[in-house]
Amino acid sequence: MPDAPHPRHDIAALVAACPGVAFERDPALVRQKSRDFFWFSPILNRAFRHKTAEILAQPRTEAEVIAIAAACARLRIPLTVRGAGTGTYGQGVPEQGGVLLDMAGLSRVLWARPEAIRAQAGARMLALEDAALSIGHELRMHPSTKRMATIGGFFCGGSGGIGSNLWGGLREPGNMLGARVVTLEETPRVLELRGQDCNLVNRTYGSTGIVVEVEMPLTPTRPWRDAVLAFSSFLAALDCAQALATGPIPAKLVSLLEATAAIGLPPVLGATVAPPGAHLVLAMVPASAEPALTALARAHGGRVTLSADSRARETAPEATPIYEASWGHTTLHARKLDRALTYLQTLNPPGRVVAAAEWSWRHFGGHEMPIHLEFIRYEGAPAANGAHLLRLPAEDAAARARLAQIIAAHEAAGIPVANPHVATVEDGSRHKRVPGDQLGFKALVDPHGLLNPGKMPSYRPTTP
CATH class of the missing domain: 3.40.462.10 (FAD-linked oxidases, C-terminal domain)
Incomplete structure (x- = not known):
């Protein structure tokens, strides 16, 4: 197995710009976190088996996410967001090195009310379900990896799952209620998407913004x-x-x-x-x-x-x-x-x-x-x-x-x-193109093309 690649970006400057943020440099751990279930495909396995980030960032707050995003934009360092790594297309594999942003530290269920629940992106699906059940409700749908997956990973990399026979996929109206998104700019903005605008970040593998919070609908539970x-x-x-x-x-x-x-x-x-x-x-x-x-x-x-x-x-x-x-x-x-x-x-x-x-x-x-x-x-x-x-x-x-x-x-x-x-948004689509106006939204939130580069090849950065 080849050694971890030499750093291609100014990682030292990134770390210096983010005091207080936890970083992991151990090559074996960084490589492990840079993988998902792409090995389901022999084609993707050959393409991705040696890909790895240069450093793992482990933020615990939204403020730390913003600091990392700002530093990556200023230093032109690629950033790939990671949930639990249960995707099967290489969604979370950093193709161009850079930073792997591990969202596990943002794992709180923020609130659960009849008809809706909101959580940080790193919260496990099972934790959301438990919170919903405590008020007599349940998630409309979840992936088969419910006991492992994060809500952010499902939101940004999934399409549907258990419950979709009743409710349809994530993109169906009413199945995604809200998303809080951090942009990758020198001065990051925090955006709140509501309703069908959530489709702008759905199934783009973190290439159209850093999702830090997600709001999903609930339904009364059944036995x-x-x-x-x-x-x-x-x-x-x-x-x-x-x-x-x-x-x-x-x-x-x-x-x-x-x-x-x-x-x-x-x-x-x-x-x-x-x-x-x-x-x-x-x-x-x-x-x-x-x-x-x-x-x-x-x-x-x-x-x-x-x-x-x-x-x-x-x-x-x-x-x-x-x-x-x-x-x-x-x-x-x-x-x-x-x-x-x-x-x-x-x-x-x-x-x-x-x-x-x-x-x-x-x-x-x-x-x-x-x-x-x-x-x-x-x-x-x-x-x-x-x-x-x-x-x-x-x-x-x-x-x-x-x-x-x-x-x-x-x-x-x-x-x-x-x-x-295939691991691109375009080629993996049944329509062989980026859905809706995801390209236009990416231009607003990722002008340098640093978010999970390679996953949306039809995008051209608006600011080199």
Whole structure:
């Protein structure tokens, strides 16, 4: 493994300009914090495995964040913001060295009220959920990494998760209420974004401002049940998942896993809950809906293999909450058994969820691309995110060509792809461009182009 790179920026001047701020210079720790789960992709693993920051900044207050931002702007030092490092695209990997801004020291839940909660960006999602539960509410949605991830990381690097079948993704109106943002200028400003303006910092990987506080909506809590449904037929499982996602049961989570996509779950959930060779539907439903869920499974030729209190499974050391078998965790568990597996993200659009899933399954499912769907609402209508496993055993020209073929085939069939094997905002978008006016906002908050450089290549700094 190569040694840490020699400093390329005036790090000594940065430290001198920020008295009282904690910095970490140990190369091993800085390198460790400079990584996320980019190794899910063999392509990103090759690109990022040797990337590292030059120093780790560990602010404890907003004032310290402002001091670091001002010094970086004056000295033209790149700055990359880090949450918990649970992203899978290399969102938090510093491509050009500089400072890695660890937000773990800003971890307070500021307040929780009926319908809304506000916290510092480094607060863990689980801490927000606990605060919400104390007043009889819960988060509308959270990632499968809820027990590790920070709210700032989810806000700036995520798109949706558990709860998106009811509420849609983060970008849907009402799902992000507010964000407090520090600009990267010689004299930093502090901006408060409200409502849909929060989209200016959503999923830009910290390249459109340093988010220091986040405000999210809450919803009254329910007694949820973790459930697993097993089927011998993939198409029956697909039809059941669609019926559950769109029917009268208000399901917080609906995941569909082809049997070959569920290979990592028997060691996690047990072979009785996740029978090897079975196609699975993972769900979170209200306790009152348990009889209806059992009837729905039977009507589609399946059976319920798990029905348990969700909160109990989340808090019991010996149990795994069902959400930690869904979304990105499905890929994580599968890769523990087969390192040749990575994944591909698609959108099964409203009105074509089942048809698109059947098309993907018939053309690529089984061995090469085991089907994995997460049911969501998209622009208010039922849809599904594909998080299909993908067999990509090497990072070479042949693998890249095959990946391009699979992506092109899906897009030609009217199934948009968000490529998880790239790390830029533009190329990772289904639209292959920066959403909304994020470019214009970046010009206002990052005139020198120092925030996570490389993640938004279409941006040209307004002030060199």
